[in-house]
Amino acid sequence: xxxxxxxxxxxxxxARWIPQxxxxxxxxxxDGSLLQFLAHTRAVQGYGVEISPENIVACxxxxxxxxxxxxxxxxxxxxxxxxxxxxxxxxxxxxRHTEAIVDEMLRVGRQAIVTxxxxxxxxxxxxxxxxxxxxxxxxxxxxYDTPNVHLCTIDDFERFCARRKIRICERVVxxxxxxxxxxxxxxxxxxVYRFERLSV
Amino acid sequence: xxxxxxxxxxxxxxxxxKVAHFAEPLKLRSGAVLSDYRLMYETYGELNxxxxxxxxxCHALNASHHVAGWYxxxxxxxxxxxxxxxxxxxxxxxxxxxLGVNNIGGCHGSTGPASNxxxxxxxxxxxxxxxxxxxxxxxxARFADRLGIDRFCAVMGGSLGAMQALQWTIDQxxxxxxxxxxxxxxxxxxxxxxxxxVARQAIISDPDFHGGDYYAFATVPRRGLRIARMIGxxxxxxxxxxxxxxxxxxxxxxxxFHFDVDFEVESYLRYQGEKFAEVFDANTYLRITRAxxxxxxxxxxxxxxxxxxxxxxxxxxxxSFTSDWRFAPARSREIVKALLDxxxxxxxxxxxxxxxxxxxxxxNAHYHEVVREYFNRLARELAARAEP
Numbered sequence: 001x002x003x004x005x006x007x008x009x010x011x012x013x014x015a016r017w018i019p020q021x022x023x024x025x026x027x028x029x030x031d032g033s034l035l036q037f038l039a040h041t042r043a044v045q046g047y048g049v050e051i052s053p054e055n056i057v058a059c060x061x062x063x064x065x066x067x068x069x070x071x072x073x074x075x076x077x078x079x080x081x082x083x084x085x086x087x088x089x090x091x092x093x094x095x096r097h098t099e100a101i102v103d104e105m106l107r108v109g110r111q112a113i114v115t116x117x118x119x120x121x122x123x124x125x126x127x128x129x130x131x132x133x134x135x136x137x138x139x140x141x142x143x144y145d146t147p148n149v150h151l152c153t154i155d156d157f158e159r160f161c162a163r164r165k166i167r168i169c170e171r172v173v174x175x176x177x178x179x180x181x182x183x184x185x186x187x188x189x190x191x192v193y194r195f196e197r198l199s200v
Numbered sequence: 201x202x203x204x205x206x207x208x209x210x211x212x213x214x215x216x217x218k219v220a221h222f223a224e225p226l227k228l229r230s231g232a233v234l235s236d237y238r239l240m241y242e243t244y245g246e247l248n249x250x251x252x253x254x255x256x257x258c259h260a261l262n263a264s265h266h267v268a269g270w271y272x273x274x275x276x277x278x279x280x281x282x283x284x285x286x287x288x289x290x291x292x293x294x295x296x297x298x299l300g301v302n303n304i305g306g307c308h309g310s311t312g313p314a315s316n317x318x319x320x321x322x323x324x325x326x327x328x329x330x331x332x333x334x335x336x337x338x339x340x341a342r343f344a345d346r347l348g349i350d351r352f353c354a355v356m357g358g359s360l361g362a363m364q365a366l367q368w369t370i371d372q373x374x375x376x377x378x379x380x381x382x383x384x385x386x387x388x389x390x391x392x393x394x395x396x397x398v399a400r401q402a403i404i405s406d407p408d409f410h411g412g413d414y415y416a417f418a419t420v421p422r423r424g425l426r427i428a429r430m431i432g433x434x435x436x437x438x439x440x441x442x443x444x445x446x447x448x449x450x451x452x453x454x455x456x457f458h459f460d461v462d463f464e465v466e467s468y469l470r471y472q473g474e475k476f477a478e479v480f481d482a483n484t485y486l487r488i489t490r491a492x493x494x495x496x497x498x499x500x501x502x503x504x505x506x507x508x509x510x511x512x513x514x515x516x517x518x519x520s521f522t523s524d525w526r527f528a529p530a531r532s533r534e535i536v537k538a539l540l541d542x543x544x545x546x547x548x549x550x551x552x553x554x555x556x557x558x559x560x561x562x563x564n565a566h567y568h569e570v571v572r573e574y575f576n577r578l579a580r581e582l583a584a585r586a587e588p
Contacts, residue, residue, distance in 0.1 A: 023543070053549075056566075056570060057569045059547065060517070060549075060570055060577065061573040065547050067548045068548055069548075076533075076537075077533055077536055078537075078540060079540070
């Protein structure tokens with residue numbers, strides 16, 4: 001249990017944003033460790049969405065509600081505005097239909113939270129400048145076996161939000177678990193955003 | 201006994217069915233009343249001191265109270281869910297007290313159309329009322345009262361059994377902690393009802409049916425029942441599974457230009473029909489297919505399944521199988537959606553299995569792991585509650 005509660009650095013940032021007993025949907029929830037963490041620290045009522053059979057078993061083992069579903073096909077089972085928060089933790093970059101999933105998140109949730117590896121991090125830029133795709137703790141794949149099809153930088157994501165009438169409520173950029181204040185698009189490894197629809 | 205050596209050693213082993221008599225009349229949804237009745241049942245494992253570890257396993261169309269184990273006088277008659285229920289199995293009888301009950305209207309020992317009506321001393325036959333899933337749940341709940349079980353740790357079933365589990369959460373919300381709903385649908389589709397109607401017509405149009413009172417003629421509508429079973433069986437298997445298993449394989453080297461068995465699949469269906477007609481009662485088949493047709497908890501709520509499930513309190517595990525076209529995954533997702541709408545705890549697994557509807561009875565590692573982990577969690581909850 002302690003091992004699974006060993007929070008990833010973005011977990012603590014996310015937990016900070018979520019009030020007690022909120023209703024939370026975690027897309028691509030893996031083994032359910034974020035929801036387990038939020039259940040312990042924030043008493044949330046949480047549901048995960050996962051596609052992998054192994055992760056479904058792991059979520060059931062961890063006592064986390066999980067719905068087996070392919071995120072790429074949308075969230076048809078979930079009513080509009082039925083969650084306080086919809087989280088997509090380190091999965092955005094692996095989604096094929098990036099725009100569609102962000103729309104779905106903002107349909108079913110009041111606010112959305114995404115975390116993704118910042119491709120603008122200086123080490124990533126350096127790797128590309130030296131002629132190679134970066135491989136690191138946050139980007140642990142080789143170019144030929146990576147599930148990441150839509151990598152982006154912090155600046156890219158913010159431009160995406162501006163174009164899609166999305167209001168960014170809060171942003172935290174992390175480097176080895178510590179918050180980055182200066183030149184985040186250069187020094188940040190991991191970006192964590194909370195955002196909502198711009199009211200029309 | 202040599203025969204014992206051939207039997208699986210990891211099961212619940214030798215079991216014996218028991219009978220419970222009920223003298224208190226049971227009013228059915230149709231308005232009819234069963235003045236007295238009996239239920240055939242089996243139990244596995246031990247009920248704990250708190251009576252909190254009971255799991256009710258509800259059976260589907262052609263199964264019974266004989267969920268697991270085997271009989272001394274019929275060792276080949278292994279329980280229908282023996283791969284699921286037993287020591288160390290996904291539903292572990294070392295930790296849970298498991299109850300299997302043959303439903304009223306059945307033909308495995310509980311009061312049904314072939315039973316003698318105490319008022320007349322003759323078999324009920326055609327006069328046996330039409331029964332519903334709600335009636336079964338009411339009878340099961342009354343039986344739980346007698347066993348001193350206030351609340352089931354879980355009510356579980358596949359197919360029609362899953363519909364009973366769902367009905368339990370609606371009719372007896374305080375008495376079900378968890379519902380495990382496998383290969384279910386919230387109501388039959390038009391096509392499902394159509395298949396049932398063809399099966400019923402096969403039985404009713406058999407000259408040996410005698411309007412349902414064939415017992416008096418010392419005969420059974422065997423031909424009709426055989427055809428009904430053959431039709432049903434086709435809907436339990438996927439197209440791929442049938443192709444894989446039988447293909448277009450012929451029994452002889454070439455076509456024989458006749459209407460007897462040419463293809464292997466014909467032989468298989470005839471065998472299944474034959475076997476079924478030997479043991480199953482045609483009147484029971486009519487009533488159980490009708491119970492399926494009538495199952496529709498949303499009907500009393502303006503067609504809203506969400507409202508139908510609003511009274512539930514249980515946590516749910518819903519499981520479907522990708523190749524099941526009888527009750528396809530989309531049907532299970534309707535249930536999941538209604539539960540999500542009601543903010544119920546629910547997990548949903550869509551098992552990648554090629555076998556069609558029958559997959560819920562078969563071994564499948566992912567499927568059994570999900571159920572095992574779910575019950576592991578329930579066992580941990582029970583243990584935590586038992587600690588002072």
